[in-house]
Amino acid sequence: MLRFLGRRIFFMVLSVWGLATAVFVMIKIIPGDEASVAAGESATPEMIEATRERLGLDQPLPLQYVSFLARLVRGDLGTSIITHQPITANLADVLPATIELVVSALLLMVVIAVPLGIIMAANRGNAIDFIGRVAAVVVAGMPIFWVAFMIQFLVAGSRALPTSGSISIAYSVPHVTGFVTIDSLLAGNGAAFADVIAHLVLPAIVLAAPQAAVIVRTLRASLLGELEEDYALLATSKGASRSRTLLRHALQNAAIPTVTTIGLQVGFMIAGSVLVESVFSRPGIGSYLSSAVTQKDTFAVLGSVIFIGVVVILVNFIVDLVHMAIDPRVKRDTLGAAA
C-alpha cells in the first residue's frame, strides 16, 4: 500500500510540475509585456522598466522559471499584478463560493441522474427509456454557456429565481467561514440562507445538467450489463423480485463505474465553473480566472490554472482510492501491480 501511495504521489508531483511548466511556457510565449500590464494603462517607459525590475521580469527566463518553481514548492503562487494581493489569498477568498457551487451541482447531479438511470434501465426498450436516452444525448451535447444563457433568459422575465450574484443586496452576512450558506446559518439568518440557496439553483442546474446526462447513460449501461450477469439471473431464479435484483444486487456493482465517472465529473465541474460563474456573475475561482484573463493578469492566470490542476489531480487520486475501497478486484490488481 505504501509503495502504491508513494508511486501515486510521485506521479501527482510530476503532473503538477508538468502543468506548471506548460502554463509558464505558454504565458511567456503569448505576446505581451507583463511589466506594462503591472505598471498600469498609462505608465511611462520609466515606470514600466522599474516595474519589470521589481517583479524580476528582467531576469533571464531560466532564472525566472527556477524562481517560479521555488515559490511554487513553498505554496506561493505569486502576487497578482492587478490587485497586488497574494494569489493564494485571493483564491482562498473565492474558493468557498466555488465549493458551494460544485457541491450543489454534484448533489443535484447524483439525486437526479441516479434515479433516472435506474428508471431507464428498469424500463429498457420502453418509451421512458427511449425519451431518456434521447434527452441525455441532447443535454450532454449542449454547450454549457448556451444552457446558462437560455436558462437565464427564460427565468429572468418571471423573476422566479435570481439570475446573478450569490446573495441579494438586502442581506449582509458576516464572513466567518467564507461559505455564505454556512455563514448565513451561523448568523441565524434563515431568510439570507434561503436567498443564498435560491442564488445557487440556476448555476447548479446548468453545471449539473451535462454531467448528469453522462451519469444517466453510464449507470443505465452498467445496470443493463449487470442484469445479464449470472449472479443476477441466479438471484431472480431464487425468487428475488425484479426490483430487488436491480436495487440490491445489480446497482451495487453498477455503482463502481458510476462512482468513478462522478469523481471525474468534479474536474469537469471545476473547469465548467469558469463559464458558469462568469455568466451568473457569481464569485469563485472561475470568475476570478475569467477576470484575470480579461485583465491580462498573467500571474493570477498562472496561479489559478495550477490551483485548478492540483485540485483535479487530487480528486482523481481520491476517486482511485474510493474505487479500490468499493471494488476488491481493483484493489488486488492495483496493489499487485504496485508490488
Place this chain on the structure above:
Amino acid sequence: MHPHPTRVTALTGLALAAALVLSGCAPSSPGPAEDTPTTFVAQTSLNTLDPLLSDTIQNDVVDDLLYDSILDYDDNAQIVPRIATEWTVADDALSIDLTLRDDVVFSDGTPLTAADVVYSLDRIATAGIGAASFLTDYASATAVDDTHVTITLARPNTTFLGALSKIYVVNSAVVEQNVGTDNAQAWLAANAAGSGPYILQDYTQATSVKMSLNADYWAYDADRPDTYVLEAFEESAGISTALRGGSLNLGTLPATDAATFENNPDYVVTDLPSGSGSFVFFNTKSGPTADPKVREAIELAYDYDGHVKTILGGKGTVASSVLPDILGCDIDMPDKKQNVKKAKELLAEAGAENLTLTLMYQPTLPEHNAAATLLQSNLRDIGITLNLQTTTFPAYNDALKSIATTPDLAIANDRARYPDPFVMLNRQFNSAFVEKGSNRGQYSNPEVDEILAEAQVTPDAADRCSLYQKLEEVVAADHAVMPLANAELTYVSSANVEGVQFSPVRLVFDPLSIRVQ
C-alpha cells in the same frame, strides 16, 4: 432478464420528486423587502479598490465613491474644487499651492488634513505604478499647516493641476497601520480608507462591491442611493438578463442589444460619449507610410460615414480632429469625405502604386475588427493590398518599442485620462516618446515638440488652448495620424434611475450624479 419496472419507477420517481422539491425550496421572490432603502446596482468590471490604480477607468469609478480626489472636473471639463477649494500655480510653473476644506472626515471619523494629502501623493509617487503616470513631474509636497499644501514640481508644468483630479486622498494613519512591505497595496485592494460619499460595506474579489451612503460626508446628499453596488459582468447577454431580471439598474450594452429595450417603458436607453477616439496610426518613420502623400491617400480612401453608420450603428461621430470633442480645443476641420480619385492621384504622385501594407488590430474589439475589414476593402479600391494582422494590446505595445517592428498601420483607441488635451497630444506626438510605446506613429517634428514645451509653461488655459490648436493644424498637415470616429456608449437603465450622464473625468457615466426614485 428485466425487473418489473413499476416498483422501481415508483421508488425512484419519489426520490426524483424529493430532489426537485429540495432544489426549489428557495423563496419564489429573491428580492429584498419592500421597505428596503433605495439601492442602485451598476455593471462594471472590478480590479482593486486601491486608489493607487485610479488610472484604470473601472477603478476610478469605485474610488470616486469611496474617496475624495484633490480636485475635480465639472460637466464642461473645467477644473472645480473637491478637497482643495483654492489653488495657485506659481508663475514659474514649478509649484502649486492648495487650500483644503477643513470639514472633511474619513469614514472612521478622523479629520482629513494636509498631511493626508502629502502622504497620498508620496505613496503614489513611491509605488511608481498606476496613478504615478499622472505625477511624472512631481518632486515633493509639504503640509504648510492642516489646510495648506505646497506641491513642488521637478520641471515647469502648468498642466499638472488636472492630474490632481485622479489623486485620491487616503487616511494616512489607517494606511500606515497596514502598510506592510507593499505600500499597503494588498490591504487597500480589498479595504477602504477614504472620505468619499460612500462607505465600503462588502467587497468580493473581482465580482462585486457594496457601499452604503456616508451620512457624515461633507457634501452629503440624501437623494443619492442608500446602497450603491458595482457588479462585474463578463458577457453582454448576462447584463441584458440581469437588467430584465431586475437585479441590475444600469449597464452598457452593444447597440443591437440595447435596441431591444428601446420601446420598453420600464427602461431608459441613453447614449453617452465614450471619451475615446479610434485612430489609424501610421508608421511615419519607416516603410511606404513614411511618405505623407501615401498617408493622405489612405485617409482619403476611407469611408468615414460608413464607419459611423454601419460599424457604430449610428452611435458616434466622424472624428474631425485628433482630439475627441469632449476635450475642447479641437480645430474646425472640414468634414472628412471619401475621395478615391484624389487618393489614387496622390499615390501616383508619390510613385507608390500597387503597394502592399500591413495593418495590426485587436480582433476582440468589434469596432476595430470591422474597421480593419472596411479599410482593407477601401484600400483595394486605390490599388493597395492590405494584409490584416491580429494582435493583443500588450503585443502591440511591444511592437512599438522599435521603429522596425512598428506596423505600417494599426488601429487603436486613445483617450485622455483627464480632460486636458495636453495628455493626449504629448503622448501621441512628442518625439521624446518615439520607440517608447506611447508615440504610436513614431512621429517627430521639432515644431510640435516646441509647441508642447511652450504649452507646459503657459499658465493661461486659453493661451494653452491656442497652442493645442496650432499643434493640431501641424499634425493634420503632416497626416501624422488618421482619426476615425468618436464612438458613443449605450447605457440601459431601469426607469427609476435618473442622472445617467457623462463624466469627462471618469470617462463613463458620472457615478455621483445617479439618483433612484
